[in-house]
Amino acid sequence: MQPPAIAVENLTKRFGAFTAVDNLSFTVTTGRITGFLGPNGSGKTTTLRMLLGLMRPTSGRAIIGDRPYEAIPRPAGVVGAALEASSFHPGRTGLGHLRMLAPQVGVGDARCREILDFVGLSDAVTKRVGGYSMGMRQRLGLAAALLGDPQIIILDEPTNGLDPQGIVWIRELLRSLAAQGRTVLVSSHVLGEVRSTVDDVVVIGGGRLLHASSLTDFEGLARQGVGVRTPAPEKLLALAEERRWPISEGPAGFRIDDVDSATIGSAAYAAGIELHQLTDIGGDLETVFLQLTAGTDRSGGTDRSGTPVGVAQ
């Protein structure tokens, strides 16, 4: 098996007393598209900034290829990234922006024009970035990321601010990059915007890993099931064994599949098992994603306990 293109190992970032990224580990497989998913404020951009050597981790490390970003001799030829809220000088044209990057990337004028054409910005070559729409800025960020023809591409919320046609265009672009054997890590807070594109998913919430698997396995979580919390786990496990219920345990509680909540509730009552929560889960993947990340959204709620979903790892 090939080594992973990216390995995040026990990465932690604290800002004062606040832990933005919390002992996070995951890998990105070479030649595949990995969706890096989590609600706003879950720590995606902070993780990517550490990955790209733009921010020092409090602890842990991130490896691209076989070394940390800082140790890559000519990084633009290995990994290209477009981070959220990339800033462009408003007075520069799109071409001017790429020309400024060209010497450090090691490419010439022809490549700058070629890549602008590739991202669909050829008409805006001479237009100043100050007058660009959000979608045009995203495209320019992509052009900058791809300038050095890297094998690994990291995109932070590239669909933000794009209209539906722009989102479809990004999807097709990512697929064409993967078809060339490149590795893509793409973040989003909206599962639906990357679902049809990604091969693997890494889901985080509150800076912590909630789920990492192939998309297919992730979709398997959308089976109908019941989340159960109990202070008497060994009794519940014994009951499940007796009844032959498929039961699994995740960080947020137990999950029992293919049995309805009333059946579980009555059986637990009859067996004298105290239950603290009995929740129907699954159905469709969007709902699973919301349940998985529920309570981790730091822009709103404060409950970080989450809903039991039988997180597979």
Ligand SMILES: Nc1ncnc2c1ncn2[C@@H]1O[C@H](COP(=O)(O)OP(=O)(O)O)[C@@H](O)[C@H]1O
């Ligand atoms: N430089 C910083 N100083 C303090 N807090 C920060 C800083 N950067 C990010 N944060 C906080 O860390 C959390 C994660 O942010 P971020 O990585 O941007 O999340 P995401 O990209 O998933 O929306 C947020 O609560 C954010 O406010």
Ligand SMILES: [Mg+2]
């Ligand atoms: Mg972000």
